[in-house]
Amino acid sequence: MSNLLNVSPSPHVHGKETTVNLMKGVLIALAPAFVVTVLFFGYAAIIITGVAVLSCVIFEYLIQRFILRRENSVNDLSAVVTGVLLAFCLPTNIPLWLVVLGSLVAIGMGKMTFGGLGCNPFNPALVGRVFLFLSFPVQLTSWPKPKGFLTGYLDANTGATPLGIIKENYGELPVSEIMAMDQMPGYTDMFMGRMAGSLGEIGALALLIGMLYMLWKKIITWHIPVSIIGTVIVIAGGLWLVNPSENADPLFHLLTGGLLLGAIFMATDYVTSPMSSRGMIIYGIGIGLLTMVIRRYSAYPEGVQFAILIMNSVTPLINMYIKPKRFGEEVNNG
Amino acid sequence: MNQLNNFTKGFIRENPVFILFLGLCPALGVTTTAINGIGMGFATTFVLIMSNIVISLIKNFIPANVRIPSFIVVIASFVTIVELTMAAFMPSLFDSLGLFIPLIVVNCLVLGRAEAFASKNNLITAVIDGLSMGLGFTLALGLLGGVRELFGDGSILGWKFIQGDGMLIFILSPGAFLALGYLIMLSNKVKK
Numbered sequence: 001m002s003n004l005l006n007v008s009p010s011p012h013v014h015g016k017e018t019t020v021n022l023m024k025g026v027l028i029a030l031a032p033a034f035v036v037t038v039l040f041f042g043y044a045a046i047i048i049t050g051v052a053v054l055s056c057v058i059f060e061y062l063i064q065r066f067i068l069r070r071e072n073s074v075n076d077l078s079a080v081v082t083g084v085l086l087a088f089c090l091p092t093n094i095p096l097w098l099v100v101l102g103s104l105v106a107i108g109m110g111k112m113t114f115g116g117l118g119c120n121p122f123n124p125a126l127v128g129r130v131f132l133f134l135s136f137p138v139q140l141t142s143w144p145k146p147k148g149f150l151t152g153y154l155d156a157n158t159g160a161t162p163l164g165i166i167k168e169n170y171g172e173l174p175v176s177e178i179m180a181m182d183q184m185p186g187y188t189d190m191f192m193g194r195m196a197g198s199l200g201e202i203g204a205l206a207l208l209i210g211m212l213y214m215l216w217k218k219i220i221t222w223h224i225p226v227s228i229i230g231t232v233i234v235i236a237g238g239l240w241l242v243n244p245s246e247n248a249d250p251l252f253h254l255l256t257g258g259l260l261l262g263a264i265f266m267a268t269d270y271v272t273s274p275m276s277s278r279g280m281i282i283y284g285i286g287i288g289l290l291t292m293v294i295r296r297y298s299a300y301p302e303g304v305q306f307a308i309l310i311m312n313s314v315t316p317l318i319n320m321y322i323k324p325k326r327f328g329e330e331v332n333n334g
Numbered sequence: 335m336n337q338l339n340n341f342t343k344g345f346i347r348e349n350p351v352f353i354l355f356l357g358l359c360p361a362l363g364v365t366t367t368a369i370n371g372i373g374m375g376f377a378t379t380f381v382l383i384m385s386n387i388v389i390s391l392i393k394n395f396i397p398a399n400v401r402i403p404s405f406i407v408v409i410a411s412f413v414t415i416v417e418l419t420m421a422a423f424m425p426s427l428f429d430s431l432g433l434f435i436p437l438i439v440v441n442c443l444v445l446g447r448a449e450a451f452a453s454k455n456n457l458i459t460a461v462i463d464g465l466s467m468g469l470g471f472t473l474a475l476g477l478l479g480g481v482r483e484l485f486g487d488g489s490i491l492g493w494k495f496i497q498g499d500g501m502l503i504f505i506l507s508p509g510a511f512l513a514l515g516y517l518i519m520l521s522n523k524v525k526k
Binding site: 113131135137 | 499500501502503504506508512515
């Protein structure tokens, strides 16, 4: 923090909301999901997360030091959060050099190109993830089966995610039969995290605990996660009520894929989400809508990543049109 | 104007793609490989030189009100020559460039040089300008295609030296924007 920001007219009330404290809070909120992923995917999850965090921090330091030649900003922990989030949306059996490449893209392309923390229009972790996803579709869509703590790194035994199973059999079998397939996890398993998927997206319960923690600590407000999840429930529920043999129920859409991880941790990124609460709700509805459109009508099984990036790009527009009333401004009572 | 200066301006100082941002549509569209980029560059160079010659010769006879349509007619005739020649002698390149060959007609680089330069300068200067701009365009497209081919496919000019798949994103259109952005950054660094 530059010293300029500390100079203000009295009275001085010093808030504890520094970047470091907020980032620490996010990391604490991510901890339960990390525990769940280690329990189900084994030490590979620790390796991937470690490599992602380490390379994000190193790349940020190197770019800051040698290319931008600015004050070192690694200590604000935002690179650590980016690293953890990037690792959380990768499968555990991904080659490590891809993790390093993803970190380079996330930090170098997603964040530092635009001028560092606070200037990036897109969520850096998602930029890294989508870059990898478009570049290496094979490696990014082979998901290891959860086998417990002793699952080896690069375990060859892979399976499809629940959303992938639905997309694969879509149109050939009614949804009730797809749901009854052996490889499809039950709802309890989905809720606890026993299913194939990216590191951090599997444990719905753990992610919800993280959300409650962040709400309690006032790190995020309820607007974005609730509007995203609400929109998904409304759309999925509507489709399900109209045609239950072709559409999965809302609970399925809620528990599978990266929806909770995205809604709670990625869409709420301060830099890339709107500032006013009305703006946040519009932004959340947009993400929920795009997610369901991509999940239901496109070739991709999962759409949260694209939905968040697309709405990130709309954020400046939302900020421009939805301005909170200034104090003392005349209110038009019609 | 100093003719040497006129010739060198197209490469870095006034590079049509990196500095003037002209002709970005083919620059982003066809540069999946270096060969495609260079082929497109030379086709454009030919059209640029020929249209600059003709326009600089007939500039005094064209009424100002209809100059743009007249330029387009001149450009379109040379593009047709390029298109037919390429279809006859380089069918594989013609296939991979596809629609972008007839689209040279509306390339803002060609029309831009005709309007801004050839119609105001004498024959020799206009020819050198066309050559300079065309070679600068070829250089930019070759570089862009080379970078995309290198990262997207692991090969240079079709010679594959990294086995397996490259980063697919560089073959797809987002890769064109990314590569162009970083090349512009580098060229700005070089220009300083």
